[in-house]
Amino acid sequence: MIFGELYRHGSDWKFKAVGQGFAGGLGALAAQHGVNI
Numbered sequence: 730m731i732f733g734e735l736y737r738h739g740s741d742w743k744f745k746a747v748g749q750g751f752a753g754g755l756g757a758l759a760a761q762h763g764v765n766i
Contacts, residue, residue: 731758 734745751758759766 731747731749731751733747736743736745756766
């Protein structure tokens with residue numbers, strides 16, 4: 730499950746609540762963001 734997104738907006742950090750599922754599970758989510766498990 731994706732709970733939120735942390736991103737830069739200009740010089741500020743922002744957090745956006747998302748609350749959605751991710752097909753493929755945690756391994757697929759990590760791989761999409763460049764994390765090796």
